Amino acid sequence: MAYLNKLRLFIRKPFSGLCDFNRATTAQCRKPLPIWLRRDIPPAGKIKRVKGILAELNLQTVCVSARCPNLPECFSKGTATFMIMGDSCTRACKFCAIKKGKPAPLRADEPQAVAQAAQRLGLSHVVITSVTRDDLPLGGAEHFAKTIRAVQNQLPHATIEVLTPDFQGNLDAIKTVIQAKPDVFNHNVETVPRLYPSVRPGANYARSLAVLSYTKDFAEKAGKRIIIKSGLMLGLGERRKEVLSVMRDLRSVGCDVLTIGQYLAPSPNHHPIVNFVEPEEFEQYHQEGLKMGFLAVASGPIGVKLRQHCHCYGQTAP
Incomplete structure (x- = not known):
């Protein structure tokens, strides 16, 4: 029952996960944006406040580093996805705006800074992600753990979501x-296996599935009820049957929640946008995902709220 209540609370929170996919700004897209991707810019007051808190505590967000077009909307609502372990990645995925380079040493005070920021922003759901740090022991997993615990201590009633790299498949991490x-x-598996060489050359599809599978198995054996989540970008040249195949793979390894969003290129130097997927097709994937047994599916071009696309144990989110 506790797990069910936790999942229901999670579903009721505004969906911020499409920040994981939509790494672009309108001006940088070579293709003109279709009407369903155009939105009004929200008021600047809350955006300025969020930026001020992050700057004061010297914190990174994936919203800024990955040039997410959802940034104005999320910041205006007082939310952000904290990006720990620096702003330089040891890999160079072709869809991502985060810079590749030699990362700086870890900040010992960063976990507490994230916790302070989350408290000052009044967050009830805290999302923590990171650059990939293949240079660190266990890929920086201990720093993830320290940050989780710091937030738990500061905000004991908040839920915490981590968006992790693959840790090179290291089970101890x-x-x-x-x-x-x-x-x-x-x-996130991010894309279909066929496109990994051109989109995620430093990653491995089977390894990403193994990460999710091991997480599910270990959590269950340890009696820890953790929601397992993954995501896909569309518009990179994938085929419908490939998307459905990935969805089935994710269900087979115990993935509970799936997010599907439109890829937007961060710059002309990144992987091009092959096509814009129409809202109707996203809705088809949403319905297919529910039939496959996902507890929740957020499938839409951009800025979708998870609560609008969920059926959980017979409960329809309003």
Whole structure:
């Protein structure tokens, strides 16, 4: 029952996960945006406040570093996805605006800074992600764990979601994160296997599935009820049958929640947008996902709220 209540609370929160996919700004897209991707810019007051708190505590967000077009909307609502372990990645995915380079040493005070920011922003759901740090022991998993615990101590009633790299498939790294008891463990497969060489050359599809599978198995054996989540970008040249195949793969390894969003290129130097997927097709994937047994599916071009696309244990979110 506690797990069910936790999942229901998670579903009721505004969906911020499409920040994981929509790494672009309108001006940088070569293709003109279709009407369903155009939105009004929200008032600047709350955006300025969020930026001020983040700057004061010297914190990174994936919203800024990945040039997410959802930034104005999320910041205006007082939310942000904290990006820990620096602003330089040891990989160079072709869809991502985060810079590749030699990362700086970890900040010992960063976990507490994230917790302070989350408290000052009044967050009830805290999302923590990171750059990929293949240079660190266990890929920086212990830093993830420290950050989770710091937020738990500062905001004991908040739910915590982690969006992790693959840790090169290191089981001890995954175990380290799980033992810190996040409420949601998110690792994105991002695209279909055929496109990995051109989109995610430093990653491996089978390894990403293994990360999710091990997380599910270890959490259940340890009695930790953790929601397993993953996500896909569309518009990179994938085919419908490939998307459905990935969805089935994710269900087979115990993925509970799925997010599907439109890819937007961060710059002309990144992987091009092959096509814009229409809202009707996103809705078809939403329905297919529910039939496959996902507890929740957020499938839409941009800025979708998870609560609008969920059926959980017979409950329809309003």
